[in-house]
Amino acid sequence: MNSVYDWEWFVKNFESISKINLSAYKRPQMERRINSFLRLVNAGDYYNFIALLRDDKAIYNRFIEHLTINVSEFFRNPTQWEVLEREIIPILLNSRSPLKAWSAGCSTGEEVYSLAMLLREKFNGKADTILATDIDSEVREKAAAGMYNLKAVQSLPENYKNKYFLKHGDN
Numbered sequence: 001m002n003s004v005y006d007w008e009w010f011v012k013n014f015e016s017i018s019k020i021n022l023s024a025y026k027r028p029q030m031e032r033r034i035n036s037f038l039r040l041v042n043a044g045d046y047y048n049f050i051a052l053l054r055d056d057k058a059i060y061n062r063f064i065e066h067l068t069i070n071v072s073e074f075f076r077n078p079t080q081w082e083v084l085e086r087e088i089i090p091i092l093l094n095s096r097s098p099l100k101a102w103s104a105g106c107s108t109g110e111e112v113y114s115l116a117m118l119l120r121e122k123f124n125g126k127a128d129t130i131l132a133t134d135i136d137s138e139v140r141e142k143a144a145a146g147m148y149n150l151k152a153v154q155s156l157p158e159n160y161k162n163k164y165f166l167k168h169g170d171n
Ligand SMILES: C[S@@+](CC[C@H](N)C(=O)[O-])C[C@H]1O[C@@H](n2cnc3c(N)ncnc32)[C@H](O)[C@@H]1O
Pocket: 020, 068, 069, 070, 071, 072, 073, 076, 103, 104, 105, 106, 107, 108, 110, 111, 133, 134, 135, 136, 139
């Protein structure tokens, strides 16, 4: 877009209304996604788009959903969980106990509950609090509900399923 209302202008103004700093993300991917949404809502240019995002909460929420990739699983990326269990948590517990943990982009909550189960099973529940945050309000609600279908939990160890989950219909 060849105007003063360019990408940098958009990033700066979007941060002032959302507190989200888009320059922390990979630009080509972000720009593609944002421009496709801008066309979808016929905003025309970044100036009108910022006004729309500021004034219309429903469009703002749709935009955040469009931007985010919410993929999550219990114990996603198992090798990272192994490192966390074997190396990182023991070191942290040596210097600060109880532990405070933060799942910064928690999506639908699988990461938070995985951490809670791991701490309970392997570290005697030594976490005071696990904070979970996400910019996407829809996934935050799912995380808070803590309801997962049977497929989502199928690869969890049997004792974890029996101990930490209740079956409710297909969930
Ligand atoms: C790919 S998911 C990963 C979920 C989980 N951490 C996991 O590894 O299973 C990334 C999540 O980060 C969230 N996110 C992205 N940027 C964020 C930000 N600046 N603040 C909070 N959440 C953010 C997205 O909405 C999305 O739900």
